[in-house]
Amino acid sequence: KAKKKKEEEEEEGDIAQRCRGFMSVPVTDISVLEKRKDEMSTKMEMLIMETQAEFCKALEEVDGGTFKVDKWQRKEGGGGISCVMQDGKVFEKAGVNVSVVFGYLTEEAAKQMRSRGKVLKGKDGKLPFCAMGVSSVIHPKNPHIPTVHFNYRYFEIEEEDGSKQWWFGGGTDLTPVYIDREDAFLFHNTLKEACDKHHPKYYADFKKWCDRYFYVRHRGETRGIGGIFFDDLDSPNQEEVFNFIKSCARTVVPCYLPIVKKHLNDSFTQEEKDWQQVRRGRYVEFNLVYDRGVKFGLATPGSRIESILMSLPLTARWEYMHEPGKGSREAEMLEVLRNPKEWV
Amino acid sequence: KAKKKKEEEEEEGDIAQRCRGFMSVPVTDISVLEKRKDEMSTKMEMLIMETQAEFCKALEEVDGGTFKVDKWQRKEGGGGISCVMQDGKVFEKAGVNVSVVFGYLTEEAAKQMRSRGKVLKGKDGKLPFCAMGVSSVIHPKNPHIPTVHFNYRYFEIEEEDGSKQWWFGGGTDLTPVYIDREDAFLFHNTLKEACDKHHPKYYADFKKWCDRYFYVRHRGETRGIGGIFFDDLDSPNQEEVFNFIKSCARTVVPCYLPIVKKHLNDSFTQEEKDWQQVRRGRYVEFNLVYDRGVKFGLATPGSRIESILMSLPLTARWEYMHEPGKGSREAEMLEVLRNPKEWV
Numbered sequence: 009k010a011k012k013k014k015e016e017e018e019e020e021g022d023i024a025q026r027c028r029g030f031m032s033v034p035v036t037d038i039s040v041l042e043k044r045k046d047e048m049s050t051k052m053e054m055l056i057m058e059t060q061a062e063f064c065k066a067l068e069e070v071d072g073g074t075f076k077v078d079k080w081q082r083k084e085g086g087g088g089i090s091c092v093m094q095d096g097k098v099f100e101k102a103g104v105n106v107s108v109v110f111g112y113l114t115e116e117a118a119k120q121m122r123s124r125g126k127v128l129k130g131k132d133g134k135l136p137f138c139a140m141g142v143s144s145v146i147h148p149k150n151p152h153i154p155t156v157h158f159n160y161r162y163f164e165i166e167e168e169d170g171s172k173q174w175w176f177g178g179g180t181d182l183t184p185v186y187i188d189r190e191d192a193f194l195f196h197n198t199l200k201e202a203c204d205k206h207h208p209k210y211y212a213d214f215k216k217w218c219d220r221y222f223y224v225r226h227r228g229e230t231r232g233i234g235g236i237f238f239d240d241l242d243s244p245n246q247e248e249v250f251n252f253i254k255s256c257a258r259t260v261v262p263c264y265l266p267i268v269k270k271h272l273n274d275s276f277t278q279e280e281k282d283w284q285q286v287r288r289g290r291y292v293e294f295n296l297v298y299d300r301g302v303k304f305g306l307a308t309p310g311s312r313i314e315s316i317l318m319s320l321p322l323t324a325r326w327e328y329m330h331e332p333g334k335g336s337r338e339a340e341m342l343e344v345l346r347n348p349k350e351w352v
Numbered sequence: 353k354a355k356k357k358k359e360e361e362e363e364e365g366d367i368a369q370r371c372r373g374f375m376s377v378p379v380t381d382i383s384v385l386e387k388r389k390d391e392m393s394t395k396m397e398m399l400i401m402e403t404q405a406e407f408c409k410a411l412e413e414v415d416g417g418t419f420k421v422d423k424w425q426r427k428e429g430g431g432g433i434s435c436v437m438q439d440g441k442v443f444e445k446a447g448v449n450v451s452v453v454f455g456y457l458t459e460e461a462a463k464q465m466r467s468r469g470k471v472l473k474g475k476d477g478k479l480p481f482c483a484m485g486v487s488s489v490i491h492p493k494n495p496h497i498p499t500v501h502f503n504y505r506y507f508e509i510e511e512e513d514g515s516k517q518w519w520f521g522g523g524t525d526l527t528p529v530y531i532d533r534e535d536a537f538l539f540h541n542t543l544k545e546a547c548d549k550h551h552p553k554y555y556a557d558f559k560k561w562c563d564r565y566f567y568v569r570h571r572g573e574t575r576g577i578g579g580i581f582f583d584d585l586d587s588p589n590q591e592e593v594f595n596f597i598k599s600c601a602r603t604v605v606p607c608y609l610p611i612v613k614k615h616l617n618d619s620f621t622q623e624e625k626d627w628q629q630v631r632r633g634r635y636v637e638f639n640l641v642y643d644r645g646v647k648f649g650l651a652t653p654g655s656r657i658e659s660i661l662m663s664l665p666l667t668a669r670w671e672y673m674h675e676p677g678k679g680s681r682e683a684e685m686l687e688v689l690r691n692p693k694e695w696v
Contacts, residue, residue, distance in 0.1 A: 094671065226657050328438055329422075
């Protein structure tokens with residue numbers, strides 16, 4: 009109850025004051041945010057900035073390093089804030105990116121935006137849109153600390169008659185190098201609890217969606233042990249979906265930080281480090297070959313390549329015909345990637 | 353003249369005897385090759401096997417290591433021979449692959465095979481085809497020795513009326529970590545001489561095609577300093593195109609080995625090694641995002657992933673916002689990749 013009250017206060021608090029805790033001033037001018045403070049785009053921009061700050065600060069605390077913060081502008085409208093820590097004590101590469109972009113889409117591009125491919129009608133074929141999100145990939149040094157990825161995003165598009173289409177998407181997923189059942193349970197259970205507050209089917213549905221989405225077809229393996237993933241979420245209503253996104257965004261720290269802290273001082277061998285590097289290679293394969301966000305970004309003129317490819321690990325390895333020995337912990341990991349499990 | 357005579361002798365020599373020099377028995381049974389020794393598919397299979405053996409032996413000699421040879425079969429018809437040397441003294445990862453596959457294509461798939469997208473008519477919509485080629489990527493350890501790639505391939509397809517469509521494709525290109533004008537000249541000039549024997553425009557046209565093909569659009573850079581690249585080559589006649597392909601295949605050793613030997617004992621710093629690793633990352637980006645062969649391979653059920661991804665380096669690196677210092681040798685390299693040059 010106290011927590012609920014605190015959250016409400018935060019949201020009703022002074023925008024300028026909340027911005028002081030962010031990694032940078034937001035993409036949208038504070039005066040504009042204040043003027044439009046009841047609009048969903050403002051609420052979401054505040055949430056993604058908050059999520060970025062919370063997560064970065066938690067990582068800085070455990071690493072001892074600091075994030076390099078780049079605020080960048082997009083010529084066609086909007087911009088972003090990229091926070092990167094490279095070669096830290098704990099993290100090999102940690103990136104947390106916010107972007108808030110707007111402009112006009114063609115009807116064809118608008119159709120491709122939605123995974124369900126709904127037809128949208130624009131004024132003279134052009135549709136004003138606004139897209140924003142926070143996304144992050146954290147690659148630790150120690151092979152016993154898993155890689156984590158999350159992304160929460162909001163999309164708005166205006167049709168010819170002035171009506172607005174909107175939807176949310178997102179997810180959080182874990183990519184360990186070795187299986188630790190306790191970690192897997194904690195991670196999935198934290199997500200499940202967040203989902204259960206909003207809909208009894210969310211966790212089961214979005215867990216399945218996640219396993220399907222992060223599938224590296226040419227390897228017959230999932231990228232990691234999953235989590236949740238969803239797109240095109242637009243019901244029952246905007247406020248309720250936003251509350252769900254907020255719950256998800258607020259699980260990012262409790263999903264991951266306990267796992268980092270638990271393995272912080274785990275010792276590891278060169279063989280374990282090599283296996284991590286091979287798994288990093290697979291991570292690169294997924295991101296460059298299948299990831300919708302990366303593909304869309306690389307194909308979009310004027311997109312910020314460094315922020316899109318921030319998700320790639322600092323180092324990776326491709327060994328010809330790598331096959332772990334029977335009964336090894338590496339083989340156990342592969343088995344799970346080939347046959348996704350229920351963890352909760 | 354003596355060389356010309358030797359070549360003719362080789363071709364007219366006993367097939368079984370020539371096979372003794374290969375890395376493995378060929379994909380097609382020797383008895384079948386002997387029976388069909390005047391057919392183009394036999395001549396080409398012998399050429400790609402010879403090219404593989406010649407190149408592997410030259411690399412083994414300079415490295416001191418030996419290639420691991422895998423002969424593999426394709427369920428749907430044909431197979432291949434993959435030769436890989438990993439973690440050698442000179443080469444971090446060297447792969448030389450031969451594949452000879454056959455079966456049936458749908459009309460749609462057949463159309464996609466040709467870059468010009470010609471419509472082909474099959475019996476009941478199915479077209480018997482045969483595709484074969486040799487391809488190789490060599491990643492050395494020393495950052496002063498460039499990466500090389502080549503691929504020579506032949507394609508045959510039978511239409512409804514029994515007529516055969518055929519064409520050749522291929523190329524050789526160099527990816528240095530630092531610019532060495534002497535190396536660049538030797539490499540391009542050796543290719544130019546091979547081209548000039550067959551057509552005065554081949555080198556200029558195929559050099560341009562190469563720069564266009566190996567372009568990493570999202571970086572605004574070419575993958576390396578190019579070489580030659582061509583596809584759909586089917587004129588003036590089969591014998592003449594085959595002779596051109598043979599000339600190209602026989603330049604592989606003289607294009608590359610002198611460069612390897614020249615830099616064999618070059619000393620290098622950790623900074624130079626890091627820059628090599630960053631360039632390797634870009635190599636991965638091209639191969640996974642743009643390369644037609646890789647994309648086609650990954651999307652084809654039943655293809656041998658390990659042979660397709662053999663081209664990826666053993667190790668690679670992605671640094672956020674990497675930008676070489678002004679006037680540095682790294683900046684000089686980037687400048688060339690951003691503005692392809694004439695080397696001959």
